[in-house]
Amino acid sequence: MGANRTVSVDLKAHPYKVHIGEGLLAHVGEIARESSLAGLAAILTDEHVAKLYSEPLRRSLEQEGFVVSSQVVESGESSKSLAVAERVCEALAQSGINRRSFIVALGGGVIGDLAGFVAAIYYRGIPVIHVPTTVMAQVDSSIGGKTAVNLRAGKNLVGAFHQPRVIIADTDTLKTLGRREWNEGFAEVIKYGVIRDASLLSQLEQGITSMPDLVEHCVKIKASYVVEDEFETTGNRALLNFGHTLGHAIEAVAGYGKLLHGEAIALGMIAALDVSVRRAGLSAEEAKRVKAVIERYELPNRLPGEISLAAILSTVFADKKFVDGRIRFVVSPQLGKAVLADDIVQADLELALDSIR
Amino acid sequence: MGANRTVSVDLKAHPYKVHIGEGLLAHVGEIARESSLAGLAAILTDEHVAKLYSEPLRRSLEQEGFVVSSQVVESGESSKSLAVAERVCEALAQSGINRRSFIVALGGGVIGDLAGFVAAIYYRGIPVIHVPTTVMAQVDSSIGGKTAVNLRAGKNLVGAFHQPRVIIADTDTLKTLGRREWNEGFAEVIKYGVIRDASLLSQLEQGITSMPDLVEHCVKIKASYVVEDEFETTGNRALLNFGHTLGHAIEAVAGYGKLLHGEAIALGMIAALDVSVRRAGLSAEEAKRVKAVIERYELPNRLPGEISLAAILSTVFADKKFVDGRIRFVVSPQLGKAVLADDIVQADLELALDSIR
Numbered sequence: 001m002g003a004n005r006t007v008s009v010d011l012k013a014h015p016y017k018v019h020i021g022e023g024l025l026a027h028v029g030e031i032a033r034e035s036s037l038a039g040l041a042a043i044l045t046d047e048h049v050a051k052l053y054s055e056p057l058r059r060s061l062e063q064e065g066f067v068v069s070s071q072v073v074e075s076g077e078s079s080k081s082l083a084v085a086e087r088v089c090e091a092l093a094q095s096g097i098n099r100r101s102f103i104v105a106l107g108g109g110v111i112g113d114l115a116g117f118v119a120a121i122y123y124r125g126i127p128v129i130h131v132p133t134t135v136m137a138q139v140d141s142s143i144g145g146k147t148a149v150n151l152r153a154g155k156n157l158v159g160a161f162h163q164p165r166v167i168i169a170d171t172d173t174l175k176t177l178g179r180r181e182w183n184e185g186f187a188e189v190i191k192y193g194v195i196r197d198a199s200l201l202s203q204l205e206q207g208i209t210s211m212p213d214l215v216e217h218c219v220k221i222k223a224s225y226v227v228e229d230e231f232e233t234t235g236n237r238a239l240l241n242f243g244h245t246l247g248h249a250i251e252a253v254a255g256y257g258k259l260l261h262g263e264a265i266a267l268g269m270i271a272a273l274d275v276s277v278r279r280a281g282l283s284a285e286e287a288k289r290v291k292a293v294i295e296r297y298e299l300p301n302r303l304p305g306e307i308s309l310a311a312i313l314s315t316v317f318a319d320k321k322f323v324d325g326r327i328r329f330v331v332s333p334q335l336g337k338a339v340l341a342d343d344i345v346q347a348d349l350e351l352a353l354d355s356i357r
Numbered sequence: 358m359g360a361n362r363t364v365s366v367d368l369k370a371h372p373y374k375v376h377i378g379e380g381l382l383a384h385v386g387e388i389a390r391e392s393s394l395a396g397l398a399a400i401l402t403d404e405h406v407a408k409l410y411s412e413p414l415r416r417s418l419e420q421e422g423f424v425v426s427s428q429v430v431e432s433g434e435s436s437k438s439l440a441v442a443e444r445v446c447e448a449l450a451q452s453g454i455n456r457r458s459f460i461v462a463l464g465g466g467v468i469g470d471l472a473g474f475v476a477a478i479y480y481r482g483i484p485v486i487h488v489p490t491t492v493m494a495q496v497d498s499s500i501g502g503k504t505a506v507n508l509r510a511g512k513n514l515v516g517a518f519h520q521p522r523v524i525i526a527d528t529d530t531l532k533t534l535g536r537r538e539w540n541e542g543f544a545e546v547i548k549y550g551v552i553r554d555a556s557l558l559s560q561l562e563q564g565i566t567s568m569p570d571l572v573e574h575c576v577k578i579k580a581s582y583v584v585e586d587e588f589e590t591t592g593n594r595a596l597l598n599f600g601h602t603l604g605h606a607i608e609a610v611a612g613y614g615k616l617l618h619g620e621a622i623a624l625g626m627i628a629a630l631d632v633s634v635r636r637a638g639l640s641a642e643e644a645k646r647v648k649a650v651i652e653r654y655e656l657p658n659r660l661p662g663e664i665s666l667a668a669i670l671s672t673v674f675a676d677k678k679f680v681d682g683r684i685r686f687v688v689s690p691q692l693g694k695a696v697l698a699d700d701i702v703q704a705d706l707e708l709a710l711d712s713i714r
Contacts, residue, residue: 082446086439086508086515093510100678121478124505124516148481151443153450158443159481160517 005216009143009223011230014163018143018219021212024170025056025131028104029064032129035166041066042097044088044115045106046075049133052176057106057131069095073114077256080114080149082158088118102127102165108134108181109141109261113159116147120162127165133173135185136262139192139218142167144226144237154319155252161231169219171211179298184262186297187243189214191269192221194290195242195330195338204293239338242330243269246349249315254307259300266299271352272331279348280331280341290335302356309353316349362573366500366580368587371520375500375576378569381527382413385461385488386421392523394484398423399454401445401472402463403432406490409533414463414488426452430471434613437471437506439515445475459484459522465491465538466498466618470516473504477519484522490530492542493619496549496575499524501583501594511676512609518588526576528568536655541619543654544600546571548626549578551647552599552687552695561650596695599687600626603706606672611664616657623656628709629688636705637688637698647692659713666710673706 004021019031032041041061045054050072061068071091073079097103105115105128112130119128132142148159174182186204193200200217208214222240229237247268251259259267273290276282295301320327329344361378376388389398398418402411407429418425428448430436454460462472462485469487476485489499505516531539543561550557557574565571579597586594604625608616616624630647633639652658677684686701 082439082443089439089515090508090510093508093514121515121517123514124503124518146481151447151450153447157450157480158446158478160478161481 029060040101120160187262198336274352397458477517544619555693631709
């Protein structure tokens with residue numbers, strides 16, 4: 001593990017490390033041991049990932065003396081439900097998992113959210129290790145302790161803050177991603193470039209030379225927001241929502257599964273760039289530059305034809321608080337910077353959505 | 358509200374108050390307002406309590422300008438499930454409840470646990486007010502932020518720590534309790550007498566002159582344990598489990614609903630007194646004194662005839678960690694004191710169970 005790197009997430013109450021590198025799956029057992037974990041290990045993964053990586057993960061844990069059980073759920077967003085969380089909890093109880101055990105979340109964003117939530121509520125909270133296997137999960141969703149499942153009424157409406165004990169991002173696992181899933185993850189990388197560090201955009205323009213370097217760079221950025229604002233109360237962590245206010249609404253209105261999460265966020269970012277040019281002083285050249293990177297990763301730049309702008313707006317209205325017709329909305333005044341504007345009005349969003357119609 | 362009293366639960370991150378007194382239901386609205394709550398209020402209660410107290414509670418909230426919605430679940434332990442929690446969350450979403458709203462838990466222990474858990478996970482946590490309407494909920498379960506629902510595999514296996522914004526204990530609501538429910542609550546009062554303050558036992562022996570005084574006394578004791586050990590990590594809060602290790606097992610083996618929770622705890626306490634006499638130096642006279650108080654409140658002092666001692670023991674073994682044949686078990690060396698003994702063996706528990714057969 002000599003060439004591998006770690007990023008610290010320095011939360012006062014429960015600091016933890018993100019290990020990033022090639023071939024780390026074989027070292028999960030020893031990292032778990034170094035992270036003071038003991039007892040039974042319960043792997044939670046989905047059908048797709050189980051076929052690829054469950055066995056090497058199990059071997060790594062067993063080599064260090066852990067007794068391992070495994071729960072496999074269906075792949076896809078439908079597993080992010082309270083009903084599935086309940087089935088998983090019952091199965092954990094049957095396997096003898098208790099407060100002295102821990103969960104290993106092996107997979108992408110859905111598994112991280114589900115397993116993190118189960119770990120948050122089972123015995124009122126047991127430790128969880130994240131082993132993210134997608135770009136999106138490695139650069140974004142596995143870090144920061146936000147967990148969630150969906151209601152029929154909306155995505156991520158139920159959840160908990162529950163920080164992992166440790167995160168182990170094996171960049172080799174990204175090699176089995178399909179092209180669309182691979183590209184999807186770069187929406188969040190591009191977002192970090194826009195809101196925090198424009199050098200990331202240069203890297204994406206020039207072509208990535210090292211995935212471990214890129215993941216490390218992104219994890220450092222994400223960790224800094226999480227440490228400053230663990231529970232999203234000061235407004236700082238809300239800057240990570242650049243492109244997400246409209247992106248989430250677009251994803252919901254298109255119908256989940258139609259657009260991947262990162263694809264909807266790409267559309268939301270293009271709209272947010274339009275708002276930023278119009279209301280925050282971002283130059284048209286800068287916006288154009290970001291759009292070119294979005295296209296380079298084959299992410300959409302136009303809404304699906306059948307989608308209704310009115311439906312997107314009414315979804316935003318249902319979710320966000322408008323005060324005197326104004327909404328808080330993340331804009332970028334300059335690439336590498338973001339601020340929370342509180343004077344954005346409906347007409348700004350309408351024009352922005354028009355720009356991606 | 359002049360004659361009413363408050364106890365502070367001085368948790369660093371989120372201190373809150375417990376208001377105790379007669380006629381407080383009519384003041385929930387103004388106390389909510391003083392507690393910085395705003396937006397929509399969602400009452401969660403059960404069918405039985407709804408008939409008695411929903412309307413006065415609603416009026417009190419509406420008088421202060423809150424917009425009130427209400428969810429009513431079936432009375433009884435079966436409502437403490439993830440399936441019911443999910444239905445409640447969907448209904449909250451349909452009522453427009455969001456992170457700027459709050460929940461009002463109106464009822465006994467089941468409602469407090471369910472509503473507290475829903476408040477913990479809905480939008481990753483929204484504020485909750487507890488309005489406990491049973492002795493057990495007023496003196497014990499509403500204080501301290503432990504929330505839970507049950508799995509088929511066991512009681513309270515899923516939950517969260519989520520402290521309330523404020524607690525409002527209207528002792529007038531206790532007047533409608535049935536005799537068995539009233540008596541049940543005194544199991545926890547007796548427990549406080551054994552583990553922390555023997556003067557409570559004298560009060561119970563002499564007859565209670567003021568329920569607000571008694572509730573206040575108990576709330577102060579409970580709050581002190583919670584403040585010292587919010588997440589039950591130091592072992593101090595575990596002292597509150599006096600009588601509960603065997604009590605929980607007795608409750609499970611008897612079959613939920615057969616014995617009320619407090620009745621099972623009374624049996625567990627008698628057994629724990631036996632262990633305390635045998636292993637911790639408690640005098641036989643002291644144990645006898647506590648048993649007399651238990652009988653005064655018509656709580657059981659003998660296991661139901663059909664119950665199997667072996668089943669109780671194996672339930673304890675499944676839940677607790679035995680190291681070299683020894684278990685951590687709360688004992689009282691002297692009335693008003695409790696310690697965590699780590700040298701209690703199976704034979705001690707067998708003899709103790711024999712004493713209540």
